[in-house]
Amino acid sequence: MKFSNLLDSLKQTGSRLVERGSFSSGSEPAETKTCDPDPFAGGITIHGRMLPSPMFFAVGNICNANCVFCGYQYNVDKKGMMSFDTFQKGFDQYLEMGGDWIDFTTESGDPLVDVGLRRKLTYARECGIKKISLATNGILLSYKDQYKALIDNEVDWIVISTPGFDRDAYKRIYRVNKYDEVLEGITQLADYKQSRGAKSDIAISMRLDRPVEAALCEPDYVSRIKPLVDQGAIRVELSDCIESVHNWSGQILEEDLPKGMSLIQELPEKIAGHTCSNIQHSGAVMANGDVRVCNCRYYKTERDELVVGNIHNAPLKDILYSQELADLIDRTTRGDWPRTCVDCSFYQASPTCRVPPN
Ligand code: SF4
Numbered sequence: 001m002k003f004s005n006l007l008d009s010l011k012q013t014g015s016r017l018v019e020r021g022s023f024s025s026g027s028e029p030a031e032t033k034t035c036d037p038d039p040f041a042g043g044i045t046i047h048g049r050m051l052p053s054p055m056f057f058a059v060g061n062i063c064n065a066n067c068v069f070c071g072y073q074y075n076v077d078k079k080g081m082m083s084f085d086t087f088q089k090g091f092d093q094y095l096e097m098g099g100d101w102i103d104f105t106t107e108s109g110d111p112l113v114d115v116g117l118r119r120k121l122t123y124a125r126e127c128g129i130k131k132i133s134l135a136t137n138g139i140l141l142s143y144k145d146q147y148k149a150l151i152d153n154e155v156d157w158i159v160i161s162t163p164g165f166d167r168d169a170y171k172r173i174y175r176v177n178k179y180d181e182v183l184e185g186i187t188q189l190a191d192y193k194q195s196r197g198a199k200s201d202i203a204i205s206m207r208l209d210r211p212v213e214a215a216l217c218e219p220d221y222v223s224r225i226k227p228l229v230d231q232g233a234i235r236v237e238l239s240d241c242i243e244s245v246h247n248w249s250g251q252i253l254e255e256d257l258p259k260g261m262s263l264i265q266e267l268p269e270k271i272a273g274h275t276c277s278n279i280q281h282s283g284a285v286m287a288n289g290d291v292r293v294c295n296c297r298y299y300k301t302e303r304d305e306l307v308v309g310n311i312h313n314a315p316l317k318d319i320l321y322s323q324e325l326a327d328l329i330d331r332t333t334r335g336d337w338p339r340t341c342v343d344c345s346f347y348q349a350s351p352t353c354r355v356p357p358n
């Protein structure tokens with residue numbers, strides 16, 4: 001499950017942290033900067049990396065949808081879910097480092113497929129994490145009352161990705177016959193939130209093959225979803241209701257998409273002296289304990305050059321600020337990109353920041 005535009009807004013929080021440190025994002029000249037070498041000072045650590053916020057815990061790589069616009073259909077990895085022990089190990093270390101925000105969104109799969117998600121949510125809350133978020137296709141919200149686990153554990157931000165509220169569109173774009181489950185799940189989630197007086201922000205994003213204005217006039221939206229929006233139980237994130245989708249490192253082609261949906265036309269140009277903001281600032285613990293710097297895109301496999309360690313072999317802190325990761329930042333800054341990044345339309349230039357050698 002991906003939520004590109006919404007993730008951008010999440011990352012603005014990260015940008016503000018950057019501004020507090022000794023380098024800034026945005027219109028800096030294309031050169032490597034010198035950073036405060038004091039680990040964790042102002043959120044900036046060695047190799048110019050902040051502690052990722054959010055830190056992703058991608059709890060599995062299994063999806064119950066088959067979206068036409070998603071690289072999941074080409075994923076060749078062995079499938080599995082994150083054990084509680086793996087989660088606990090990574091989470092405890094993140095919290096100990098001062099981490100404040102975890103996100104259970106997976107880049108290949110849906111977090112609600114994880115039958116152990118409820119236990120992980122409860123543990124994280126009991127340990128005092130400040131913020132929790134996730135994105136889901138919503139198919140399993142009602143399964144074993146998972147919607148209650150999200151509200152009871154005060155998930156701050158829940159994004160539900162849909163192709164709008166039309167049965168045929170669901171089959172056409174998400175390519176599974178699960179429309180009724182999604183509609184029921186969203187209704188139960190919203191009603192339960194209201195009944196508990198919970199503050200969880202529930203946002204609907206849409207991947208559309210028709211204009212959003214048309215999707216918002218469809219009968220099920222008007223009769224089932226709009227009343228929940230009007231009550232303030234959920235909202236539609238219009239900035240993430242899109243007809244143009246990413247290319248998944250060149251895997252998704254224009255001809256794969258239904259009429260009315262298209263690829264983002266222009267590949268962002270890689271800027272000399274810049275890495276990608278995901279490499280510089282992001283981080284994800286994968287189901288098997290791998291730590292990958294991008295939780296947004298992959299080319300066929302997530303076990304690629306963006307994996308910089310495994311929490312079963314080294315402490316998370318050592319991995320997030322390892323020489324291996326510094327080397328990845330350096331090589332991408334020089335224009336030597338892993339295959340996943342080469343044709344990635346999700347690239348966002350980030351000035352590279354390094355500490356001087358001692
Ligand atoms: S629900 Fe998410 S992970 Fe699953 S196929 Fe669709 S976009 Fe991909």
Ligand code: SF4
Pocket residue numbers: 276277278279293294295296297298340341342344345346347348
């Ligand atoms: S270029 Fe794309 S795949 Fe590479 S780190 Fe950035 S977002 Fe991820």
